[in-house]
Amino acid sequence: MNSHQERVRIGITMGDPGGIGPEIIVKSLAETGVYEKIIPVLYGDPEVFRQTAHLVQWHGHIKVIENAREAVGELGVLDVVATSNVGHPMDYGKVSAKAGDMAVKAIMAVIEAAKNQDIAAINTAPINKEAVRKAGYHYPGHTEMLAELFCADHVVTMFVVENLRVFFLTRHHPLKEAIALLTIDRVYEGIEQGIRYLQNLGFSEPCLAVAALNPHGGENGLIGSEEHDILAPAVSKAQAAGLSVVGPVPADAVFYQARQGRYTGVLSLYHDQGHIATKTLDFNGTVSVTLGLPVIRTSVDHGTAFDIAGKGVADAHGQSEALRVCSELARLTRLTT
């Protein structure tokens, strides 16, 4: 059997048990098609998954396994590596140290499994930052925890919706500050990085487009100077270095054109630029990918949604997308390495 026909073994962490994580996991794995391409291995609490199965009226078998390699990946069976054993139903919709601890334990276990190559990729369900803090951990979020425990120097986030892949030059900065942070060197680095990560993913000749900052891409200096002073020089420098990059492209065109397949990825200059594009297209289905780890990691971009947890109404479409992107990227990476 060729390696590209083998199913990708994905470690899936349950997230905060008081949120919608377990629910969207169980729902997304109730679809037949999923098993054609992946072997899902759940990391979390068997009791939580039993409670969830009851909630969503899923009537399959929850099978506790010791190691991801034992997972069979069949519709109707959830293979679970137990990372806690709470033994009683959990409260939904509440920030709790216990829940935070359980969520973190599942992540720690999945990282170990990846290090041992028992799984080929990671998918994580939402955690609650406050609960994690209450449980005594210092990690502000998944990304930082994964980077630290994998000893990764540098990780980046890429958003994926349909054919659109977005990198971010800056993320959690006030907009004014994100503009002030723009320099030729920083943009050049962002370009170089984006292209390198796309190549690592298996895109052989990726073309990256840099979004413009100002309306109409600055309209030749009539509406703002950053395109002329910073963005165009950074793109020229990158092109001179042999990188396949274009731009700055007006931001109201670049994401659309990327959707159409004109670019492999887009470099967004600030958080909302890429977020508005992806999340307006598909709010729940926007997939966040962490690159720079030894394995691909994907997740939905939404949170624990405590307000609707335990009601059985959570939309699992995003989780299905996160699993699809996870398997596609892991497969692509494997094919080319």
Added chain:
Amino acid sequence: MNSHQERVRIGITMGDPGGIGPEIIVKSLAETGVYEKIIPVLYGDPEVFRQTAHLVQWHGHIKVIENAREAVGELGVLDVVATSNVGHPMDYGKVSAKAGDMAVKAIMAVIEAAKNQDIAAINTAPINKEAVRKAGYHYPGHTEMLAELFCADHVVTMFVVENLRVFFLTRHHPLKEAIALLTIDRVYEGIEQGIRYLQNLGFSEPCLAVAALNPHGGENGLIGSEEHDILAPAVSKAQAAGLSVVGPVPADAVFYQARQGRYTGVLSLYHDQGHIATKTLDFNGTVSVTLGLPVIRTSVDHGTAFDIAGKGVADAHGQSEALRVCSELARLTRLTT
């Protein structure tokens, strides 16, 4: 017959004859469904439309009429009020004073027709600013020309895609400047105006959402101060004045939520915020609506596309959308006035 069953008589200007305007008009009027709701009346040059009919292999009849009221609105017939008679084929894809003059003449005529109530709404095809200038006119664009000739004090642009309606607090300013322009008074005015225009359109109880400026809507002051210092106070002031407004809502959620029908409209704080949302969703199908004139005016948001003019390959989907939105808004306005 009730007024809402009457078809809306829309004056359609041909735009620059060297661009794709005439082509998208003829293509959009070759669809049967269009005539159920509108009576299209073309303003422009009969020879240009003949040339276009040949280009797109449309085999109907071009009927020159004196007044819009003579138009019959039947598939296979294009009713044209002749605003020029060039008498020979026009060159495609070139900036020309002659073409600019023809484009302006059509707009002047449609404005007169609207003033005489011969038509109930206006739809305009793209013009070329340079050609208009060469022809000796001082108008920088359609909006300014319409405002001046209709003697309208105040006009605003609203973008429409699907269920999403977007107003802009600022438009053609560098992003840095658009942020600096934010004040409580200005945002309050933007809210008040947006709601008033929605009411004028016939939405009886419009709810407007104000987009946030910073990532995660500023995350309670952790990522930027404008939400706390400017946006929230402006929204509170508007609520206290009885206006139905919410926000600031994180910009990566607000446009999606509006699409879902949660808000009647969104107030975008800067050009690209609303542009990225609408044009990433539907680049060609984003409809620009001018409000504040005695009649509704819609247009596609793209330009003359000189690079593909005369090739018969222009996508008329946006023009079809512009006609649909024009008829819907004109109908809504009429039903409630």
